Amino acid sequence: MKKIEKIAGSEVVSSWGAQLDTLVENKMTLNHDVAELHLYETFQQADRIELRFNAPVLTSMLNGRKVMHLSKTDPFDYRPGESLLLPTGRLMSIDFPDATIDDPTRCLALTISDEFIRQTVNELNEHTPRVEATDEWQLDTDNYLLQNDTEISSLIDKLTRLFRENNPFKTFFIQNTLKELVVRLSQTQVQTNLLNHTSQHLTTNRLAYVVNYIRNNITRALSVEELCDKACLSKSHFFRLFKSELGVSPAQFILNERIRRAKQILSNPAKSITDACYESGFNSLTHFSSAFRSVERMCPRQFKRQLFGVN
Missing domain, CATH: 1.10.10 (Arc Repressor Mutant, subunit A)
Known part of the structure; x- marks a missing residue:
């Protein structure tokens, strides 16, 4: 991403390469047959900026922090790595407590037509039905906040690139990536519901x-x-x-659950790494340390040190 450049002291240039019309929610819009991508930047503090869309929308934070005010929920901080699904016409009232010229708040809003979402979900139900006949894949857009996993983050990045590039297959690529995004979001919602x-x-x-x-x-x-x-x-x-x-596979799920249990045990200062190993279902410290590292990208000792600062 191109860095914001100062011009003539206080003037700034949009990192998206678009003309800068305002310092609050400066917008660049890119179009597709079934979707629109809106790229926003805010360069100064602001309160209660209102925004709504005429189609279901996925918003995603890229840089900085917002405070979101939505119906049916208390105000909450909205940060990079998070996305929010909202239905057609849902009002957002947004605070920008930290935005500056040197460190702007950036986000995107991707609107997708209702009909495209319905067609994609219907196709998913037809070709890959859920385990129970009474359950169906669907996409809940009612104030649905989620943490982006690797796949969703990758698809959002890909769509941002595809919308901006000049490619004769651009329309085809965007449509297929949008379809995958809808499926991934639906999967994420089912997983979250079953696990939580x-x-x-x-x-x-x-x-x-x-x-x-x-x-x-x-x-x-x-x-x-x-x-x-x-x-x-x-x-x-x-x-x-x-x-x-x-x-995930059943084996990976069991491993993830054992590591989750181990983290709970390690969070108790009275418990040792050995306790966490055997009380979470592992039968050797070597296997436990290797498995913990494969999931958490750190060893159990590092995890405990981060929590309590112990050697």
Whole structure:
């Protein structure tokens, strides 16, 4: 991204290469048949700037901080790495507490037509149905805040590049990337719901039942055959549906849950790394340290040192 340049003391130039019309929510808009990409920059503090769109919108923070005021929720800080899905016409009232000429707040807003979203979700339900016949893929746009994972961040970056480049296949590339983004967002919502509200789905969703079973038996060895039996699914069907709805393989999910348990144990100053190892289902310190590093990109000792500053 091109750095903001000062001109004649206080004048600035947009990093998007567009003419600078205002210091608050200066906008560059790029069009596609089924979507619009709006790139925003704010160069000074401002309060209660109102914004709404005439289509479902995915907003994503790129730099700086906003304070968002939305209906149905308390005001909250909105930071880089986060995205927000909003329905058609939903009013946003935005504060910019930190924006300056040297450090502007940047974000994007991607509107996608209702019809395109419906078509994509219908296609997903037709070709890759969910594990339960009563459940369907959908995209909830009602004030849905999410942390971008690697895939969603990559798609947002790709769309920003595609909208701005001059390419004879641009329309085709954008449409296919938009379709993937809708699918990824739908997957993320299903995963979040199953993992964060598992107890609500125990009697209606076999994967929620399996997730609960894994968490309740995380300290012992769990075989694939055992999990397939709990889900009443064949091995191949179980693997496909588990990966589709939860985004990882059963083995990776078990590992992630053990590391999550280990982090909770390590957060207790009275517990040691050895305690965390065996109480989270690992049978050797070497394996535990290697597995912890593969998930958290640091060893258990570094994690505990960050929490408590211990050697």
